[in-house]
Amino acid sequence: QIPTAAAPKTVKVKTQSKNKSWKRFETLTFDCLGDYIIRETTRSKFGGRKDKIDEATGFFYVKRISGRWSFVDPDGNLYFSAGLNATGPYKDDKKFQKAFAEKFKSTAQWAAESHEYLFRKLGFNTIGAWSDPNAFVEAGLNVPYCPYWSFMQTYAKKRVHGAVKLSEGPMPIFDPEFDEFCDEYAKSLAEKSGDPWILGHFSDNELPLKENDILNRYLTLPSKDPGHMFAVKWLTERKRMFDFSDDDNAEFCSEIIARYYRIVSTAIKKY
Numbered sequence: 001q002i003p004t005a006a007a008p009k010t011v012k013v014k015t016q017s018k019n020k021s022w023k024r025f026e027t028l029t030f031d032c033l034g035d036y037i038i039r040e041t042t043r044s045k046f047g048g049r050k051d052k053i054d055e056a057t058g059f060f061y062v063k064r065i066s067g068r069w070s071f072v073d074p075d076g077n078l079y080f081s082a083g084l085n086a087t088g089p090y091k092d093d094k095k096f097q098k099a100f101a102e103k104f105k106s107t108a109q110w111a112a113e114s115h116e117y118l119f120r121k122l123g124f125n126t127i128g129a130w131s132d133p134n135a136f137v138e139a140g141l142n143v144p145y146c147p148y149w150s151f152m153q154t155y156a157k158k159r160v161h162g163a164v165k166l167s168e169g170p171m172p173i174f175d176p177e178f179d180e181f182c183d184e185y186a187k188s189l190a191e192k193s194g195d196p197w198i199l200g201h202f203s204d205n206e207l208p209l210k211e212n213d214i215l216n217r218y219l220t221l222p223s224k225d226p227g228h229m230f231a232v233k234w235l236t237e238r239k240r241m242f243d244f245s246d247d248d249n250a251e252f253c254s255e256i257i258a259r260y261y262r263i264v265s266t267a268i269k270k271y
Helices: 097-103 107-121 133-137 151-158 177-192 214-219 226-237 246-270
Strands: 009-013 023-027 049-053 061-065 068-072 077-079
Touching: 107 133, 151 177, 151 246, 177 246, 214 226, 214 246, 226 246
Parallel strands: none
Antiparallel strands: 009 023, 049 077, 061 068, 068 077
């Protein structure tokens, strides 16, 4: 619930970096909220609230507390993640080499100044996918982070039933080989298994999980494709083979999502 006397601000936003135009959107910041009082709280080294304590496991985890899901940091303090993707010096990227050389003498300087600005001044506390946590670590600065992986993206290019371009076709989640692939792929996570600064694993990016006409996308696959066979079986069991609805599409999409996360999370937790 928004406190009374809230006056929104207007910000300019680009939905994609390649867009030439900026769009205006209304938003709220804490200083817009007239009767909201900000309370200072003591933080753990991971950024968790020391006044909100639960079980300490040595690693981040999630728990439902008072009807609300929350992160808990390795020391057992409730943690609200405010993170940024793609946080790194990128000094070897040709697009940024000149700017980096003009502003920073070293990666360590970039890390120190970025840490001060992003985490101390702006209040962020996590770096997400496509980030470079080692740049901070080498400067003696740790931040919670999320390693980036590509379980489905990698599998789709190698599958025995024929490669799939996920931007065009449905993901091959019903292949019996996917389970074994994930188990093998996840072995590379073992080297990070003892790192308490890992908030979680970013398993894939932008998977095709749209409800709209999802059943037809699987039904138009070749008849011997595992995805086609599963969709036929799923509809037949529900007596919906020739008359399915938007609700059926939504339910089938939920089946896909549940199956993906069940397989991938099992592999991640194993290692």
